[in-house]
Amino acid sequence: MKFDPVLFAKAIADDTRQRIMSECCCCWLSVNEIVEKVGFTQPTISHHLAILRDAGLVNIREEGKQTFYSLNQDHLAVCCGQVMFKFAPESETTINLKQIIQG
Amino acid sequence: MKFDPVLFAKAIADDTRQRIMSECCCCWLSVNEIVEKVGFTQPTISHHLAILRDAGLVNIREEGKQTFYSLNQDHLAVCCGQVMFKFAPESETTINLKQIIQG
DNA sequence: ACATTATATAGATAAACGTCTATTTGTCAA
DNA sequence: TTGACAAATAGACGTTTATCTATATAATGT
Numbered sequence: 001m002k003f004d005p006v007l008f009a010k011a012i013a014d015d016t017r018q019r020i021m022s023e024c025c026c027c028w029l030s031v032n033e034i035v036e037k038v039g040f041t042q043p044t045i046s047h048h049l050a051i052l053r054d055a056g057l058v059n060i061r062e063e064g065k066q067t068f069y070s071l072n073q074d075h076l077a078v079c080c081g082q083v084m085f086k087f088a089p090e091s092e093t094t095i096n097l098k099q100i101i102q103g
Numbered sequence: 104m105k106f107d108p109v110l111f112a113k114a115i116a117d118d119t120r121q122r123i124m125s126e127c128c129c130c131w132l133s134v135n136e137i138v139e140k141v142g143f144t145q146p147t148i149s150h151h152l153a154i155l156r157d158a159g160l161v162n163i164r165e166e167g168k169q170t171f172y173s174l175n176q177d178h179l180a181v182c183c184g185q186v187m188f189k190f191a192p193e194s195e196t197t198i199n200l201k202q203i204i205q206g
Numbered sequence: 207a208c209a210t211t212a213t214a215t216a217g218a219t220a221a222a223c224g225t226c227t228a229t230t231t232g233t234c235a236a
Numbered sequence: 237t238t239g240a241c242a243a244a245t246a247g248a249c250g251t252t253t254a255t256c257t258a259t260a261t262a263a264t265g266t
Contacts (some may be wrong), residue, residue: 006118012186021190024135031243044225046244059231065233065242073191080183081196083115087124089177093184096203101196121253147255149214164223168212168263208266215260225250230245236238 005086008079011055016040017048019072021057028061028068055079108189112180114158120151124160124174129166131171158182160206 014017016038023029023037035045049069052058056075061068081101084094115121119141124131126140138148152172156160159178164171184204187197
């Protein structure tokens with residue numbers, strides 16, 4: 001369950017995946033709905049969703065034939081925070097963020 | 104000067120670059136010092152430093168023959184914040200961060 | 207001027223990645 | 237049980253990327 005900053009960064013380091021993230025940032029979408037919105041083939045979208053899933057960045061809900069995805073905003077925010085703690089420990093923003101989170 | 108979340112994510116999405124970032128996170132190092140610490144050839148390190156430079160993630164100081172690099176912690180923190188604002192706008196952490204920065 | 211040292215750039219190569227088509231798996235309705 | 241639909245998986249292919257060796261550029265010391 002340990003945080004892997006390379007896995008996280010690789011997961012978000014692609015234009016198509018960022019478009020998927022934008023589309024299902026704040027709502028649940030089926031794979032087909034994402035396909036229609038993003039404009040690649042269904043296998044390509046499934047491939048990207050698997051990468052986001054492996055990084056823990058999406059919530060998944062199966063419902064009959066369909067599978068719905070939504071972005072896991074909280075985990076994404078945590079990952080960004082971890083990157084800040086690791087690589088920008090002296091930045092004011094990071095120090096303030098740490099105080100918020102820890103109490 | 105606009106923020107490009109794909110460029111940023113790609114820049115940090117590599118193990119070697121993250122090792123470089125760790126090494127010169129909080130100090131200035133010459134290219135040769137980074138080469139010794141990270142353990143790849145000098146051209147490989149220069150290649151990665153160029154990618155970090157293009158993403159605005161390093162400060163550069165030329166001094167005679169040598170070039171010193173240090174991680175731009177503030178810009179890194181800003182980029183992480185931008186990713187949070189864009190993809191996790193509803194997360195508590197993001198909302199709190201926004202308040203810190205704006206007020 | 208020349209040799210030396212530090213860094214950047216060019217070019218080659220192998221591995222990783224993104225996309226596609228084809229197929230498989232699983233669910234539902236008739 | 238069959239047919240239709242949704243999603244995942246397999247495999248192929250072209251592009252990008254990370255690394256290396258070789259070379260160029262630039263600064264310093266003799």
